[in-house]
Each structure stands twice: as C-alpha cells, then as structure tokens.
Amino acid sequence: MRVALLGCGVVGSEVARLIVENGDDLAARVGRPLELAGIAVRRKRERPGLPVDPDLFTTDATGLVSRDDIDLVVEVIGGIEPARSLILAAMKNGASVVSANKALLAEDGATLFAAAQEHGVDLYYEAAVAGAIPILRPLRESLVGDQVQRVLGIVNGTTNFILSSMDETGAGFAEALDEATALGYAEADPTADVEGFDAAAKAAILASLAFHTRVPLGAVHREGITEVTAADVASAKAMGHVVKLLAIAELVDGAVAVRVHPAMIPREHPLASVRDAFNAVFVQSAAAGQLMFYGRGAGGAPTASAVLGDLVAVARHRTGGGLGPGESSYADLPVRPMGDTLTRYHVSLDVDDRPGVLAAVATAFARHGVSIQTVRQEGHADDAVLVLVTHTARDADLAATVEELRALEIVRDVSSVMRVEGV
Template structure:
C-alpha cells in the first residue's frame, strides 16, 4: 500500500496544443525529479481536448483524453488543474468550476486574467486554493513571481518591457534590413512567429493584456484591460526606423507601467529608445522586462517569450509551487490590491515625441509649425529639414510634454494649409 504522504497529486490538463503537449511530455519525462521537488508524485488524471484526434506526440495513455473538460475538472480527487487552452470561454467557466471543486489552478491565459482576474482571485481566496499564472506573461521569463513575491518588500516605480515576440521580430527585421512593415510581417509569418491572423500581436492587444497584469502586480492595484492605452506597430515605417537610427535609437513596441503623480500610467505603443538601453539589444522573437524599484534599483529579465517548451517551463514552475503548497496544506500569495491607485488617462502621460511632417518648401513654414507647437505648450528640442523640389520634410523632436498637448498640436498641424501630411508621430522614451 502506498504511504499516505506519498500518494500522487492528481493533475487535470486542459489543452493539448503546442504548450499543452510540452507540459504533458515534461510531466512524464521529469516525473522522478518533480516528485522529489514536490515531495509527492504528480499524476496526469486526464487531458481535456476540444475534439478527438490522433495524439501520438503526447506520451500518455490515450484513455486519458476526454472532450468533456467540465467533467474532468469537477471529478473527485483532482488536486491541480492546468489551463492552457486560452481565450475567455470556456476557460473561465472551467477554471471557476475547478476552483469550486477545491483544485488549485495554474493558467497561462493572459487574456482572461487581464479581463477578469479579479473574479478568479476572489474565487480562489474563498475556496482556499492557489491561482498561479507565471506563463501568462513573457513565456519562460520569471517576471511575475519576482513582482509578486521577491519584490513585495520594495516599491516598484516603473516596469518597461518588450513582451510580444512577433512584433519584436518584425521591428528587429525592419531595423536590420531596412524592410517595410508588410515585408517583415510576411517573413515572420513564413517562419512561424506570426499567426495567420496577426491582429492580436501587431495591433498591441496581446501586449496590452500583459501590461495590465504586470501593472496590477507591480503597483498592488487592479488595472483593467480597458484602462491600458494601446497602439500597435502597423503604422511604423522604414522611414521611422531610419530616423530613429539617425538619432542613435531603435524602435520597439513597449509595455510601460509607471507610478505618476499618485496614480498609475499603463500604456503599450511603439517608441524610439536609445541604442544603449538594455532593451535596445533585445532582438528576434525574444522578450525582456526592465524593472526599476526604489531599493533594488534596475533589474532586467530576458529570455524566450513564447514557444512550447519555454512556456511549459513556466507552467511547470507554477505547478511545482502549487503542488508543494497542496502537499504542505498551505497556500501561496493571493491578490494584492491594497494600494488601489487611480489609473491615469493617456492624456496625462508626459514624454517626448518624434513628429515627421510633409510640408510646402517655402519661407515661413518652420515658423508657422513652431507657433503651433508653442501654442499648446510643446517645446521643440531639435528640427531637421530636407527639401525635395516644392516639398520638404520636417522632422521634429520635442521636449517632454503631456500627451494631450501633443495630440492637440498634431490636430492643429493637420489643418494647416502648409502641412501636406503628418506622416509620423512616435514617442521617444529614455535618455
């Protein structure tokens, strides 16, 4: 008879796609090591799938697969549930049912956490179980646990990150080769970095969900997804990348969360950052998160932000933590929202800007443009002008100014007879 202390902890796995298959394989291949780390074996009790099909790539008994995921998560004796199916439903209903059934949950579902994390946290607290989600942001990079636990005694001031591998690959290729957005996207798709429908990535939705999670943890404040300012990279041009290079900068899609005037600012948008900044050298489909804390100073977390094995590594890290708590009849940290800071609107955000204008090439143009900036309290730091027959391109970089003032300036510039087009507006971060 198996000793009670050594009875297996039963794991229900929801999803057997790229990540789910890697999780199942690693649970089997690393069974002895995981048992030693937890103190009890981890046993796959079932794998919930959407439809029946051949699963030769998942090294488990085929009888473990079931299309009745709800029955699986509410089955008596399930200790831990791993959710890697993604999306809002049925993931939310399955997780809540699992928690009500007394199971601790490990999820990689950034969209659900960003949209309705408060409901999941409340359910877990009421049931006295764990909710872990390291894999929801930046794949294998351990960033959530440091924010949630390691830095809990410090005061985080700013989190700045590249948290989407697809967009980072595209911008890296544009920087390296001079390619346009469409060409770089085609390459990302051919290499498997971009989905057939890349909207969630290139329009910033994926990064915004991750920014909401990061900000909530860093600042002990619930940050809803709809409070995150979001811009994608579809409007970034080869000319923008070249202009950044001329300034000694590179273009990156950044997730930025920071303390501002007693509140929190959370935003996702492309920005020009100094080529000397640690994030500037993050290329290909890699992710990195830069944290500034009051006592710890500057910290950098870097690694692969997606993929089966990297994401599975983060899932298993959470699974071991939740399993240890289960075996020891304890629980991990819950939601921390004691600060309840207001989330500032984007218009209050203060930063610098790079503005490119197509204008008439004649006397008085620069003075008129400068007057528009001055009228809204936006100070110009540098101006570069290039003439082309009757046309000219003005490239201006501002001093720091509120986003609302810049937006009003751009709107006025568009209405000027001398301005043919405002071809580019991009924020300039750092240095």
C-alpha cells in the same frame, strides 16, 4: 498529487511530456509524485510521440475538473470561455489552478482571485506573460517589499521580430510580416499581435502586480505597429534609436499609467538589443534600482517551463498545507488617462521650403505648451522635410499640437508621429 490538464496543443503537450518524463525529479522537488489524472481536449485523436496513456484523454472538461480526486488543474486552452467556467468549477471543487491565460486574467482576473480566496486554493499564472521569463513571481514576491516605479517591456515576440527585420533590412511592415508568417512567428490572423491586443493584456497583468491595483484591460491605452513605416524606422536609426512595441506601466503622482504603443528608444538602452522573437522586461524600483529580465517569450517548451514552475510551487503548498500569495490590490490607485500621461513625440512634417515655416511650426508647439528639443530639416526642391523631437509633455497637448500642424497651410503632410521613450 493528481493533475488535470485542460488543453493539449503546443503548450499543453509539452506540459504533459515534462510531467511524465521528469516525474522522478518533480516528485523529489514537490515531496510527492505528480500524476496526470486526465487531459481535456476538443476531440480525441492520436498524438504520436507523446508519452501519455491514450485513456487519459477526455472531451468532458467539466467532468474532469469536477472530479473529487483532482488536486491541481493546469489551464492552457486560452480565451475567456469555457476557461473561466472551468477554472471556477475546479476551485469550487478544491483544486488549485495554474493558468497561462493572459486574456482571461486581464479581462476578469478579479473574479478568479476572489474565487481562489473563497475556496482556499492557489492561482498561479507565470506563463501568462513573457513565456519562460520569470517576471510575475519577482513582482509578486521578490519585490513585494520594494516600491516598483516603472515597468517597460517588449512582451510580444511576433511584433519584435517584425520590427527587428524592418530595422535590419529596411523592409516595410507588410514585407516583414510576410517573413514572420513564413517562419512561423506570426499566426495566420496576426491581429492580436500586430494591433497590440496581446501586449495590452500582458501590460494590464504587469501593472496590477507592480502597483497593487486592479488595472482593467479597458484602461490600457493600445496602439499596434501596422502604421509603422520603413521611413519611421530609418528616421529612428538616423537619430541613434530603434523602434519597439513597448508595454509601459508607471507610477506617476499617485496614479498608474499603462500603455502599449510603438516607440523609439535609444540604441544604448538595454531593450534596444532585444532582437527577433525574444522578450524582455525592464523594471525600475526604489530600492533595487534597475532590473532586466530577458528570454524566450513564447513557444511550447519555454511556456511549459513557466507552467511547470508554477505547478511545482502550488504542489509544494498543498504538500505543506499552505498557500502562496493571493491578489494584492490594496493600493487601489486611479488609472491615469492617456491624455494626462507624460511622453515625448518624434514628428516628421512635409512642409513648403520657404522662409517663416520653422517659425510657424514652432509657434504651434508653443501654443500648446510643448517645448522642442531638436529640429532637423532637409530640403527637396520646393518641399522640405522637417523632423522635430519634443521634450516631455502631456500626451493630450502633444496630440493637439499635431492636429494644429495638420491644419497649417504650409504643412503638406504630417508623415509620421511616434513617441520617444527610454531617455
């Protein structure tokens, strides 16, 4: 079974090493040996310590995937192009594909699935979400007879490390980001992580699988963590909560709601204990109930583990003459806009410390049909800090309430607004 590898970076080099070093075990599991037939790279260079014949490296990726002797293609180069064109060319040539490309799957998964069906090949992509954690295949296969109701996850290790550091040390965002960069958890340009783009792509994939509906990346509401302050984290701690960047996909009244944003969750929630750069996904379904998947969400070896799992699966299918499950989008549910999504807010206000302030604030909430659950007030000379947590309401109504609060003469500043989840 001849394998073409596209990319030989951190993940690709681990995939190549595992194919070579675990060759006997993989052959026993597949029923036929797996042989590396070529590795496409941007430029040829020495890779000391990698147990691969240097003659396998090529800069002609298109030529590699178009070869008639290639059975399986592993794509770990990332991005939209040339990855999409290479995958489509491989499928047209009859090769099954294993990909770790979350951006491409979230952006244009429909094209890839259609091509896989047309050419009778597999498309597997476990490594695209949460690294080594097996979450996509349970959604795609193990829970296919159940009705998934909600998926709640920490799917970005960089942001989880930053927020964990802020919670443990009291540091601000910039300081925690510097620490993450120094330790290698954050890229030189961390925008995709800290602004939520990475998590949003993963949320789109999770939602599409969980609810049998194509959820385009553009339909995912996205907020990052750059505006999370040390005061937000301290306020969460005071109410027994912790701040996490959450990817949330849920089934609500026959529609799908998908969002990524920072939120406060109770410390007793299973996701609250997920620290550092680890990932975890919490799934709730009608029959199975609550399930938790936890582990390393990034890194060469963990991600390569997921790639090899997919590689063995599709190789077994080719050996046995069958295919795995393709895209399931039969439900075709509408995607609910963020404004209609039900959530709760934690709002911190700097207000005048005088009679009637609380009544005026409560009136603003009531005018938009938002009920207040708790209020905490701390006085500071002529100023006061008012901290309110709401009951569940439409996000649009909560946002409108906050805008009215900003306009009140007695409110000097709306210092913090954050959603509350997991209650």
